[in-house]
Amino acid sequence: NNHYQLQINISYFGRGSRLLFARDVTENNRLQQMRKDFVANVSHELRTPLTVINGYLETLSDNIGNQGNVQNIDSNPNELRWRRAVDQMLGQSHRMEGLIKDLMALSKLESIPEDSKDQPIELEPMLQTIKEEVLAAFKGKRLIHLECDASLRLMGNSDELRSAFANLVMNAAKYSHHDGEITVRWFGDSQHCYLEVEDNGEGIDDIHLPRLTERFYRVDKSRSIETGGTGLGLAIVKHILLRHQAELKIKSTLGEGSTFTCEFPGMRALAQSHTA
Numbered sequence: 001n002n003h004y005q006l007q008i009n010i011s012y013f014g015r016g017s018r019l020l021f022a023r024d025v026t027e028n029n030r031l032q033q034m035r036k037d038f039v040a041n042v043s044h045e046l047r048t049p050l051t052v053i054n055g056y057l058e059t060l061s062d063n064i065g066n067q068g069n070v071q072n073i074d075s076n077p078n079e080l081r082w083r084r085a086v087d088q089m090l091g092q093s094h095r096m097e098g099l100i101k102d103l104m105a106l107s108k109l110e111s112i113p114e115d116s117k118d119q120p121i122e123l124e125p126m127l128q129t130i131k132e133e134v135l136a137a138f139k140g141k142r143l144i145h146l147e148c149d150a151s152l153r154l155m156g157n158s159d160e161l162r163s164a165f166a167n168l169v170m171n172a173a174k175y176s177h178h179d180g181e182i183t184v185r186w187f188g189d190s191q192h193c194y195l196e197v198e199d200n201g202e203g204i205d206d207i208h209l210p211r212l213t214e215r216f217y218r219v220d221k222s223r224s225i226e227t228g229g230t231g232l233g234l235a236i237v238k239h240i241l242l243r244h245q246a247e248l249k250i251k252s253t254l255g256e257g258s259t260f261t262c263e264f265p266g267m268r269a270l271a272q273s274h275t276a
């Protein structure tokens with residue numbers, strides 16, 4: 001439509017002087033919207049053909065024999081070659097499925113209004129489920145401790161926050177060693193409430209910290225591909241937190257571990273109701 005969009009900034013100087021800047025951001029916003037629509041449409045359109053490819057690959061995989069079964073290597077080297085090829089294709093198409101899922105999640109976050117489904121959330125059962133899922137994904141080879149203030153509930157969109165917290169706990173497990181320890185804390189003070197995920201994993205060099213939440217930013221691309229990452233997880237977390245007026249703070253020491261803290265404004269904390 002024909003509306004112009006202006007961005008106004010006012011700078012204050014000494015002795016009451018002010019400088020007002022007005023910038024025409026109409027074109028900028030239009031391009032942003034085009035980018036968002038494009039990403040949303042492309043990811044949606046890619047999903048159907050990928051589902052078909054995955055389906056056929058899985059059938060092929062089932063017909064070649066059990067995954068990783070190399071017993072017949074001498075008797076049937078041809079089968080082994082096919083096995084490897086199909087496994088690689090399946091691995092890559094699952095990766096692409098993950099990418100599309102994450103891109104669609106980001107597009108959805110950009111298109112639906114904030115606060116659309118706010119409700120009080122009890123964090124302990126939510127975090128308990130996340131813990132079980134992550135332990136299952138890592139076959140129990142991580143230790144996860146939960147420290148929750150049971151008297152505190154969080155006001156927000158439960159599906160979105162669940163996905164953000166699961167991303168952080170999953171990362172803590174992904175970028176840790178066998179038997180790595182992860183502590184998830186939920187607590188509050190007079191100003192804020194916090195969901196914190198601490199790990200004693202590989203840690204991150206300071207130079208990467210400011211860029212970690214950018215789309216597709218990864219510290220070590222090859223390692224990330226090996227761990228099944230898309231580079232979109234922390235961008236999703238950041239978006240979800242922004243929608244809750246919250247901030248992601250990251251502290252890390254290379255070789256020692258990292259702490260990812262979601263800092264929510266105090267108004268999002270609710271004291272537990274004690275009515276039966």
Ligand code: ADP
Pocket residue numbers: 171172173175199201202203204212213217218219220224228229230231232233234235258
């Ligand atoms: P990915 O899908 O690659 O995990 P993310 O956006 O979730 O993408 O994370 C971006 C990058 O940040 C990761 O590739 C990894 O290098 C780094 N990272 C995230 N969480 C941790 C963590 N807990 N410990 C060390 N590095 C991390």
